[in-house]
Amino acid sequence: MKSLIFLDVETTGLSSKRDRIIEIYMLKVAYEGDVEEYHTFINPERQIPGFITNLTGITNADVADAPTESQIAKNIRDFIGDGVLVAHNLSFDRRFLAAMFERNHCQPLPSGGIDTLGISMRLFPKLCIYPKGEGSHKLKNLMYHFHLDRDFANSHRAKDDVLLLVQVYRHLEKYAKGQLPYTYPRAMTHGCPRCGSAMQLIESGGKRELVCVKGSGCSERLVV
Known part of the structure; x- marks a missing residue:
């Protein structure tokens, strides 16, 4: 049985082409019950809009020393592995992850999800x-x-x-x-x-x- 990857991303906006992920948290739950977590801020290499800071509390200072997506994308993809993605409005999270992996020449996401x-x-x-x-x-x-x-x-x-x-x-x-x-x-x-x-x-x-x-x-x- 494949692991379930519960995840959520915070972003600089709604467009997976123009905007970038600034925070990701994932919880990997194996069929046997083992649990692993992964969390990181990501430096979007652009300013975070004020309305995003007001919504999430994430500031430019929070991401200033965080890794860029080119530095962290492979680690995120490796953590997901062949697990089953679980999210609320999954298509949003998938779009941003898929765009990041494509830009950084990572393996595509597994198909499907919950x-x-x-x-x-x-x-x-x-x-x-x-x-x-x-x-x-x-x-x-x-x-x-x-x-x-x-x-x-x-x-x-x-x-x-x-x-x-x-x-x-x-x-x-x-x-x-x-x-x-x-x-x-x-x-x-x-x-x-x-x-x-x-x-x-x-x-x-x-x-x-x-x-x-x-x-x-x-x-x-x-x-x-």
Whole structure:
């Protein structure tokens, strides 16, 4: 059995051609249970935009003495080996890694991988938007849905995102295998029973209600 490589990258922007990885954290989990971690900052050889620093907390000073991608790409590729990549919105991380490996003449990534975002969307087509969840299928919203450790709620750093990703993956796996019951009202995972839109959890005065996000177009409210 191949190892699972849970990973997350922080970047200078959204374009894998123009932008660069500035931080990567990977957790390799072998079938036998052995765990290895890999973390590094990467000097992008360009300025980190202010909005990225505001989002991640990573500054130009943090990466000033870090290795450049030409110095570190082979080490990253060797760590991945033939493992199975696991990420939330895997296509984003794959694009940046693939571009870096191509620029530095490294072996291409293994094909395939596991995208927890896609799994969540298939299992829970209209996942409820929780308080401060910021979108129905984001990692943070899944954290609220599964009642996971909220220490990661305000983090946008690679390591914290990966540690949360591992917990989310384990819960999704149990749901997919039928090992966890669907104990939530169906509206929390499949949307408003009247119009099919996602619903938002509203907590006020000790009462919890699911409110259709369609707003004026649908007045459905369910007490949970």
